[in-house]
Amino acid sequence: MKYELVIGNKNYSSWSMRPWVWMRHHNLVFDTHCVALYAPTTKQEIAQYGCGTTVPILIDGDIRVWDSLAILEYLSEQHPQCIGWPEETAARAHARAVSAEMHSGFSALRSSLPMNCRRTIEGFELSEAVQRDIDRVRSLFADCRHRYFNYGSWLFGQYSIADAMFTPVVMRFKTYGVKLEGEPGKYMQTVCEQAAVREWIEDSCKEQEIIEKC
Ligand SMILES: N[C@@H](CCC(=O)N[C@@H](CS)C(=O)NCC(=O)O)C(=O)O
Known part of the structure; x- marks a missing residue:
């Protein structure tokens, strides 16, 4: 199943940049959903994903991961060939x-x-x-x-x-x-x-x- 990554505006969302870049670097297949930050609808839009209150959020079927570091850890466990942490x-x-x-x-x-x-x-x-x-x-x-x-x-x-x-x-x-x-x-x-x-x-x-x- 294809991952979905919910992110903020690319120009501004530093936390979103981390998993997006990591996933692109490793050629993982995913769809991106963008939430406009600091808008009246931001909180509501993020809330519809039913987990955290901030972006990024990774959706993997029924699994939701809502913190940039937690997403990177999760993905590196799912894809050991992508090497999250050094071996030694x-x-x-x-x-x-x-x-x-x-x-x-x-x-x-x-x-x-x-x-x-x-x-x-x-x-x-x-x-x-x-x-x-x-x-x-x-x-x-x-x-x-x-x-x-x-x-x-x-x-x-x-x-x-x-x-x-x-x-x-x-x-x-x-x-x-x-x-x-x-x-x-x-x-x-x-x-x-x-x-x-x-x-x-x-x-x-x-x-x-x-x-x-x-
Ligand atoms: N600890 C979180 C922080 C995420 C965070 O603060 N995201 C900001 C955007 S860069 C956000 O969602 N802001 C929307 C809001 O607070 O309404 C992570 O690493 O993912």
Whole structure:
């Protein structure tokens, strides 16, 4: 049976981007349903799926999964060939830790630099709190690339859930002109050049909705 993925506007919905890109990267077959965010009908539209109150939502027959990380975990269990987490124990623990940190942290970065794939902003002023979050992301990227450099160009060498988790952050950095030097910068480039990411950005440029606060 074909998966269905319920997402928000591609231009703005950072959480939706994670499973969509991961599924496209792995050529999983799915239909996408888009809910316009920050609209009077948003809550009602999401409620019709009968599970969570936010997007993304994955529908697999009678099964509903309504959180980006939970969706990625679920899909990687259903498709072991897609490799969700690295095989080796230490790398696996590390990948889980950075992904969980991304999922639950970086609140300054999230609130001050909302994702907006279509835009590039010159001279954006970063607060101290945002700069601290950026420095932390940079050090996570640097550490991963240092340790797993020999295994490939993704955070843990081979593409994993951790990369999907950090993809929207890379989009935010791109929009707000946050440049990273060295290996973290090369990693950003790897993400931006990923076919699924390019496709997401192209689609986001075709959307008409404008959300002022982003
Ligand atoms: N923890 C959730 C967060 C999802 C989330 O906050 N989604 C936003 C869109 S990016 C949403 O659905 N907002 C609609 C609303 O709150 O009404 C996940 O990772 O999936």
